Amino acid sequence: MTTTAITTTESSEAAESSEATESYEEIIGRSGIDDVDEILAVVGPVATELVHEAEQGGVTRFTWDYRKDRTALEKLYSKAKRGQWNVETDLDWSIDVDRDKVSRHLLETMPQVRAFQEAAAGDRTCPMHGWSDDQFAELAWEYQTYGLSQFLHGEQGALVCTAKITEQVPWIEAKYYAATQVMDEARHVEVFDRYLTEKVRDSYVCNGHLLLLLDDIIRDDRWDMTYMGMQIMVEGLALASFGYLAAATEEPLLKKLLRYVMSDEARHVAFGVLSLKEAYAEMSAQELQERQEFAFEAGLRMRDRLFYQDMWERLGLSAREMLTWMRANPVENQIWQAALFSKIVPNLKKLGLLDAGDGWLRDRYTEMGIIAFEDFEDTATEFSRFDISSELAG
Numbered sequence: 001m002t003t004t005a006i007t008t009t010e011s012s013e014a015a016e017s018s019e020a021t022e023s024y025e026e027i028i029g030r031s032g033i034d035d036v037d038e039i040l041a042v043v044g045p046v047a048t049e050l051v052h053e054a055e056q057g058g059v060t061r062f063t064w065d066y067r068k069d070r071t072a073l074e075k076l077y078s079k080a081k082r083g084q085w086n087v088e089t090d091l092d093w094s095i096d097v098d099r100d101k102v103s104r105h106l107l108e109t110m111p112q113v114r115a116f117q118e119a120a121a122g123d124r125t126c127p128m129h130g131w132s133d134d135q136f137a138e139l140a141w142e143y144q145t146y147g148l149s150q151f152l153h154g155e156q157g158a159l160v161c162t163a164k165i166t167e168q169v170p171w172i173e174a175k176y177y178a179a180t181q182v183m184d185e186a187r188h189v190e191v192f193d194r195y196l197t198e199k200v201r202d203s204y205v206c207n208g209h210l211l212l213l214l215d216d217i218i219r220d221d222r223w224d225m226t227y228m229g230m231q232i233m234v235e236g237l238a239l240a241s242f243g244y245l246a247a248a249t250e251e252p253l254l255k256k257l258l259r260y261v262m263s264d265e266a267r268h269v270a271f272g273v274l275s276l277k278e279a280y281a282e283m284s285a286q287e288l289q290e291r292q293e294f295a296f297e298a299g300l301r302m303r304d305r306l307f308y309q310d311m312w313e314r315l316g317l318s319a320r321e322m323l324t325w326m327r328a329n330p331v332e333n334q335i336w337q338a339a340l341f342s343k344i345v346p347n348l349k350k351l352g353l354l355d356a357g358d359g360w361l362r363d364r365y366t367e368m369g370i371i372a373f374e375d376f377e378d379t380a381t382e383f384s385r386f387d388i389s390s391e392l393a394g
Helices: 008-014 018-028 036-040 071-082 099-109 111-122 133-168 172-200 208-219 223-248 252-280 285-305 319-328 332-339 344-350 356-368 379-386 389-393
Strands: none
Touching (some): 018 285, 071 172, 071 252, 071 389, 099 133, 099 223, 111 133, 133 172, 133 208, 133 223, 172 252, 208 223, 223 252, 223 285, 223 344, 252 379, 285 356, 344 379
16 A cells, blocks of 8 residues: 655645644644644543543434435444344453464564564664564554553544434434444443453553544534544544454454444444535535534544554653654654545545635645545445444344
8 A cells, every 4th residue: 555654844844834824723723733742742631530521512403304315324224223233242252362472463463563663673763773572562562452442432432422413413314323323332332341351451541632532522512523523533543443453463352343343333434424425515615614624633633643652651662752753754654544544534535525625625634644545435335345234143
């Protein structure tokens, strides 16, 4: 796969004009997208914080129109009913997870870890220079633990946001489907929590950039913003992330778990695409511009989460030194990060947001190094390939 690595030089050139700088200040609260201090300044909750409160915006909508005119949403709802699986009975929790075996395998199959190992071997400025294979195997394990932890927190965010969508969306077909997704998300929280607790026996707190995004999504009072933030952005990145980890691991319980979760997530993203396409067709240029700005902010928050700043200290490294080195060295790890947007960019293109307003969002995503994925298959087209209903029926 070929794409564009994110480089500091490209970002600086793209943000030269005062107009772009003002736009960044207004949209993301900082002057540019690559400032290490500003990225590190966003932190997650402390480990002892068990409850996080977020103000919720919007109104609850009842509809007395029970006609089902949106055929695509009705079909999606039917698939969701057939695709329900049970965490307790459909997965084999007796499988033992051998940490050393898993780590060694991930060292060979995780593209970002291999990229770090290769870069560190020839670069004395890399904080990992001189590391042994055992240390890089530990890095692979921590990558997986960190990723699974953020999946867990993100799924709880999806649980809350989809309940909000059920309340606020004005169409009965969408309320039906969103209700099934609430059940899906509860199942996902349950399954990731159980895997982390019983098999990994470790976890990380919610990443600060992810938490900021979840707060923004919940706080916004426009129902379609909840859709876009969760169904397109967060769930889109999650779908790509699940696919990468499923391809990297040979651990049978996790592999099956991820395949089942992906079958749900693909429907969720398709739900967002199908619903928002209708909503955006009726919006003004100014309203679409606001959606583009939110898509940019959400994309940046998720990119910043992928610097894993919470993980480096556990490995005996300085988060500042690692992030500074990563920004200065466009290694394959950054290509991997960009590739995680392979589900988001084509979906936003299908919704017409990439090129609305003279291509404002296209320019921002070009700057972020993720525009190369615009012609990948959108999820509304591909989601049926993830379907597991026949397997469950058997």
